Amino acid sequence: MMINWSPRDIEVFLMLAETLSFRRTAERMHLSQPAVTALVTRLEAALEVKLFDRTTRQVQLTGPGRVFAAQAQRLHTLTEEAVRAVRDVSSLRVGQVALAAMPSLAATVVPRAFARFAQDHPGVRLQLFDTLSGPAFEMVRAGQVEFALTAANPAYPDLDTLPLASDAFVLLIARTHPLAQTSAPLTWLEIAQEPHISMPLPSSVRQYADAAFLEHRIRFAPRFELEHLASIKALVAAGLGVAALPELAANVGPDEGIVRRPLIGPELHRPMVLVTLRGRSLSPAAAHMVQLIQAEMASSEGGRLQSEQAPPSRAPSGQP
Amino acid sequence: MMINWSPRDIEVFLMLAETLSFRRTAERMHLSQPAVTALVTRLEAALEVKLFDRTTRQVQLTGPGRVFAAQAQRLHTLTEEAVRAVRDVSSLRVGQVALAAMPSLAATVVPRAFARFAQDHPGVRLQLFDTLSGPAFEMVRAGQVEFALTAANPAYPDLDTLPLASDAFVLLIARTHPLAQTSAPLTWLEIAQEPHISMPLPSSVRQYADAAFLEHRIRFAPRFELEHLASIKALVAAGLGVAALPELAANVGPDEGIVRRPLIGPELHRPMVLVTLRGRSLSPAAAHMVQLIQAEMASSEGGRLQSEQAPPSRAPSGQP
DNA sequence: CACACTTACGATATTCGTAAGGATT
DNA sequence: AATCCTTACGAATATCGTAAGTGTG
Numbered sequence: 001m002m003i004n005w006s007p008r009d010i011e012v013f014l015m016l017a018e019t020l021s022f023r024r025t026a027e028r029m030h031l032s033q034p035a036v037t038a039l040v041t042r043l044e045a046a047l048e049v050k051l052f053d054r055t056t057r058q059v060q061l062t063g064p065g066r067v068f069a070a071q072a073q074r075l076h077t078l079t080e081e082a083v084r085a086v087r088d089v090s091s092l093r094v095g096q097v098a099l100a101a102m103p104s105l106a107a108t109v110v111p112r113a114f115a116r117f118a119q120d121h122p123g124v125r126l127q128l129f130d131t132l133s134g135p136a137f138e139m140v141r142a143g144q145v146e147f148a149l150t151a152a153n154p155a156y157p158d159l160d161t162l163p164l165a166s167d168a169f170v171l172l173i174a175r176t177h178p179l180a181q182t183s184a185p186l187t188w189l190e191i192a193q194e195p196h197i198s199m200p201l202p203s204s205v206r207q208y209a210d211a212a213f214l215e216h217r218i219r220f221a222p223r224f225e226l227e228h229l230a231s232i233k234a235l236v237a238a239g240l241g242v243a244a245l246p247e248l249a250a251n252v253g254p255d256e257g258i259v260r261r262p263l264i265g266p267e268l269h270r271p272m273v274l275v276t277l278r279g280r281s282l283s284p285a286a287a288h289m290v291q292l293i294q295a296e297m298a299s300s301e302g303g304r305l306q307s308e309q310a311p312p313s314r315a316p317s318g319q320p
Numbered sequence: 321m322m323i324n325w326s327p328r329d330i331e332v333f334l335m336l337a338e339t340l341s342f343r344r345t346a347e348r349m350h351l352s353q354p355a356v357t358a359l360v361t362r363l364e365a366a367l368e369v370k371l372f373d374r375t376t377r378q379v380q381l382t383g384p385g386r387v388f389a390a391q392a393q394r395l396h397t398l399t400e401e402a403v404r405a406v407r408d409v410s411s412l413r414v415g416q417v418a419l420a421a422m423p424s425l426a427a428t429v430v431p432r433a434f435a436r437f438a439q440d441h442p443g444v445r446l447q448l449f450d451t452l453s454g455p456a457f458e459m460v461r462a463g464q465v466e467f468a469l470t471a472a473n474p475a476y477p478d479l480d481t482l483p484l485a486s487d488a489f490v491l492l493i494a495r496t497h498p499l500a501q502t503s504a505p506l507t508w509l510e511i512a513q514e515p516h517i518s519m520p521l522p523s524s525v526r527q528y529a530d531a532a533f534l535e536h537r538i539r540f541a542p543r544f545e546l547e548h549l550a551s552i553k554a555l556v557a558a559g560l561g562v563a564a565l566p567e568l569a570a571n572v573g574p575d576e577g578i579v580r581r582p583l584i585g586p587e588l589h590r591p592m593v594l595v596t597l598r599g600r601s602l603s604p605a606a607a608h609m610v611q612l613i614q615a616e617m618a619s620s621e622g623g624r625l626q627s628e629q630a631p632p633s634r635a636p637s638g639q640p
Numbered sequence: 641c642a643c644a645c646t647t648a649c650g651a652t653a654t655t656c657g658t659a660a661g662g663a664t665t
Numbered sequence: 666a667a668t669c670c671t672t673a674c675g676a677a678t679a680t681c682g683t684a685a686g687t688g689t690g
Contacts, residue, residue, distance in 0.1 A: 003403060004326040022645060032682050037646060039680090047403065049410045053601045056644045057689050063603040064409045071402030078398055082391030083323060083367065089384045090369045281373050283383040342670060352657050357671060359655090376669045377664045 003046050007079045010072050012039050016052070017069040020059040092120075095285040098127035100136040100148040102204060103229055104249035105272065110149070113292040124285050132227075134202035140275050146286040148275040149293065151204030151246075160278045165297050166269040167247035169212070172232075173259045174239040180259035187265040188212045188244075195241035197232050198222035204270060209244050212268045229253055246270045272297075323366050327399045330392045332359050336372070337389040340379040412440075415605040418447035420459045420468040422524060423549055424569035425592065426450040429620060430469070433612040444605050452547075454522035460595050466606040468595040469613065471524030471566075480598045485617050486589040487567035489532070491581045492552075494559040500579040507585040508532045508564075515561035517552050518542035524590060529564050532588045549573055566590045592617075 008029075016025045016036065026033040044051050051065035061069060088094045097117075101110050106128060114126055129136075129145055136148035140159060152161060171191060173180045179191070192213060198220075199205045206222075213220040223241050226232050230253035236243050237257035243250075244263060274290060276282060282290065328349075336345045336356065346353040364371050371385035381389060408414045417437075421430050426448060434446055449456075449465055456468035460479060472481060491511060493500045499511070512533065518540075519525045526542075533540040543561050546552050550573035556563050557577035563570075564583060594610060596602060602610065 003399065004328055006324045006326055008324055023643090033645070034647080034683085035681055041646090042680095047406050047410075049406050049604075050601060053599055054645070055599050055689065056646085056687075058599050059645085060600060062601055063415070064406050067409050068402065068406045071398070071405055075395070075398055075402060078391070078395055079323065082388065082395060085391055086367050086369050086384050086388045089387050090367075095383070279373055279375050279378055280380060281370060281382055284369075343668085353670070354658085354672080355656055361671095362655095374670070375664065376662080376671090379670085 005043060005046060007076070009039055009043060010076050010079070012036060013043055013051070014069065014072055014076060016040065016059070017061055017065070017072075020061075022054075022059065088123075090284045092124055092285050092288055094123045095283060096125040096127065097283070097286045097289045098129070098145040099286070099289065100129040100131045100139045100145045100150075102133050102136065102150045103130060103227075104205075104246065104252055105149045106130040107229070107252045108248060109293055109296045113289060113296045116292050116296075117289055121285070121288075126289075132200070132202045133204035133207070137275060140277060143277075146276070146282055147290065149272060150275060151208065152271040152273045153204070158278050160276045161273040162276075164272050164274055164294060166271040169208070169244055169246055169263040169268050169270070170250050171261050171263050172236045172243040172245060172250055173261065174236055174242075175257050175259050176239055177242070177259070179242070179261065183259070183261055185262040185264045188263060188268075189216050189218075189265070191242060191244070191263075192216065192218050195223040196220070197224040197226065197235045197241045197243045199229075199232070200225050200227060203227075205245060205249055208246070208268055208270050212244070212263075212266060215266055233258060248272075325363060325366060327396070329359055329363060330396050330399070332356060333363055333371070334389065334392055334396060336360065336379070337381055337385070337392075340381075342374075342379065408443075410604045412444055412605050412608060414443045415603060416445040416447065417603070417605045417609045418449070418465040419606070419609065420449040420451045420456040420465045420470075422453050422456065422470045422592075423450060423547075424525075424566065424572055425469045427549070427572045428568060429613055429616045432620075433609060433616045436612050436616075437609055441605070441608075446609075452520070452522040453524040453527070457595060460597060463597075466596070466602055467610065469592060470595060471528065472591045472593045473524075478598050480596045481593040482596075484592050484594055484614060486591040489528070489564055489566055489583040489588050489590070490570050491583050492556045492563040492565060492570055493579045493581065494556055494562075495577050495579050496559055497562070497579070499562070499581065503579065503581055505582040505584045508583060508588075509536050509538075509585070511562060511564070511583075512536065512538050515543035516540070517544040517546065517555045517561045517563045519549075519552070520545050520547060523547075525565060525569055528566070528588055528590050532564070532583075532586060535586055553578060568592075 012025060012029050012031070015028055016022065019025050019028070022033050022036045025031075026036045029036070031039075040052065047064075047068065049064040049068070050062050051068060053060045053062055099110075107130075110128055114128065117124070118126060127145070129139060131139065131148075133150040133153060136145075136150045137153065137156060137159060139145045140148045141156075149164070152163070155161065171179070171186055179186070179194075198209055201207070210220045224235060226235065229245070229249055232243050232245070233250075233253040233255075235241065250260065281287075332345060332349050332351070335349055336342065339345050339348070342353050342356045345351075346356045349356070351359075360372060367384070367388065369384040369388070370382050371388060373380045373382055419430075430448055434448065437444070438446060447465070449459060451459065451468075453470040453473065456465075456470045457473065457476065457479060459465045460468045461476075469484070472483070475481065491499075491506055499506070499514075518529055521527070530540045544555060546555065549565070549569055552563050552565070553573040553575075555561065570580065601607075
């Protein structure tokens with residue numbers, strides 16, 4: 001017969017090898033005594049070897065029985081190890097989470113989520129790649145990160161996107177600027193002639209801004225292109241131009257000397273999404289990290305960010 | 321749920337982890353496809369972890385799945401090792417046989433059995449302790465040997481004896497001796513006055529001889545006591561006395577200058593027995609050795625030795 | 641004769657295969 | 666439309682507990 005015992009069978013065998021009593025083994029393993037007899041008989045049949053010499057008064061391991069007992073002990077240990085290793089991963093005792101996030105999230109929500117995660121699960125290694133929207137997709141596809149937090153992009157066939165929240169655009173203006181005199185909403189049309197400070201094309205900020213102006217048949221041509229939000233705000237404060245940014249991105253960096261006015265018509269919302277490989281589930285650790293990030297987003301919504309449950313939102317066209 | 325998978329489940333899991341196809345796994349493991357699905361579902365339930373991400377078009381290991389695959393590989397290897405180790409012992413590929421034998425057997429039957437055994441099973445270590453009858457019992461009890469071949473002794477409560485054969489006593493006489501003129505049977509009474517050469521008390525030879533004379537109310541007092549059969553025969557040949565020995569013992573050593581006459585009245589048969597620890601089965605290797613020894617005994621019976629199947633025979637009293 | 645292991649047997653649980661269902665390319 | 670995995674369900678198998686049987690000290 002073939003081998004078909006279970007780890008529990010091994011445990012029972014080891015218990016019997018230790019106690020040398022079917023009765024006590026049955027008690028300790030919560031079985032009836034005949035069940036132990038049957039189990040040992042099955043094992044012996046499977047191995048084609050007599051494991052115990054037994055009369056009603058004496059139970060003794062045979063030679064092969066002793067050999068198997070030693071092996072069974074190793075098997076038992078290894079089985080427990082295997083279960084523990086898998087459980088460790090799923091219980092976040094060990095593991096790793098690598099994710100990519102666009103600058104506005106990498107500087108705000110993600111660090112707070114990391115802090116809470118690290119506190120609860122010190123055994124899990126965390127990696128954050130601070131990238132623009134475009135490269136984030138590539139990193140997910142290449143497996144460098146388990147997921148990415150970016151603004152929505154045209155659907156990739158091999159990527160899944162889950163909307164998390166969306167934020168509205170605001171215009172940052174130097175306090176000394178004429179437009180800074182009131183805080184009433186502005187339209188994109190009204191600000192088309194201003195010198196603009198924006199981000200490079202691979203960024204979602206830029207792509208959404210392009211789309212917004214395009215609705216007015218205006219081709220957006222920023223005067224300055226900078227990668228870092230803090231730098232952009234510094235240029236704004238210096239009076240070199242204005243910057244149309246999503247709320248969350250506008251929060252990165254100091255606000256001194258800067259006034260903020262809402263942008264409407266179209267009232268553009270940049271949807272932030274979770275990007276994963278299609279059909280690939282997140283590791284337990286990553287799944288937990290997503291939860292924390294969602295929680296942070298919800299709490300950082302001072303009424304500004306809008307949480308979302310809706311299906312994948314339409315996004316402006318353009319390169320990833 | 322608790323862990324209750326079988327080695328076969330592990331094999332199926334590993335096959336699936338390798339092929340990443342339920343269909344091919346089912347084929348190769350001689351299962352239906354749904355059975356594989358159910359098996360994986362069971363494993364996942366037992367580990368409380370998703371092991372595969374699967375759509376109809378793609379099957380991928382999850383993070384925990386990869387961890388478990390590594391552990392499962394080790395488990396699989398160790399399981400095979402365990403089975404092999406046990407089978408090796410039972411198939412006589414490895415192991416050892418230690419036995420004790422009284423001189424007459426240690427010099428005749430046992431070496432021939434050893435030769436055949438060693439040829440068929442070169443991996444098994446063989447140990448022969450050449451002892452007198454008395455110490456042989458102690459060696460069995462102490463576990464130094466698995467079994468002993470001696471003449472029957474009063475039953476020990478913790479030892480089992482199995483009769484193998486018995487041999488009749490003969491008298492060895494120098495060719496020049498008056499008794500050597502014919503080869504007709506002699507009675508013990510007729511030889512009582514001769515100077516005797518015998519073995520020490522712990523030997524079965526001596527114990528049986530004592531018993532034989534006692535039937536005639538004669539206290540046996542050998543003129544010479546020697547431990548080695550060959551020496552005894554040398555003394556006989558030199559004309560120093562006669563020696564009453566069992567047939568098998570009489571065969572040890574050269575026969576030059578010696579005549580042999582049967583001894584009767586009582587016609588004493590020394591039963592040779594296999595002695596083992598009660599209730600303890602022989603190792604597969606030892607069991608095979610016993611078979612070979614029995615075969616050798618049967619073939620060396622030139623009509624002299626009488627094989628036995630009977631229950632434990634009565635034996636003369638005396639120290640073990 | 642009391643205790644411990646084995647056998648017998650009916651009840652329950654598990655595992656399997658066939659057939660139908662659903663999803664992806 | 667074809668292929669592959671999943672679900673549904675009835676059949677075969679395995680496992681367990683109760684009760685009776687057997688042997689040992």
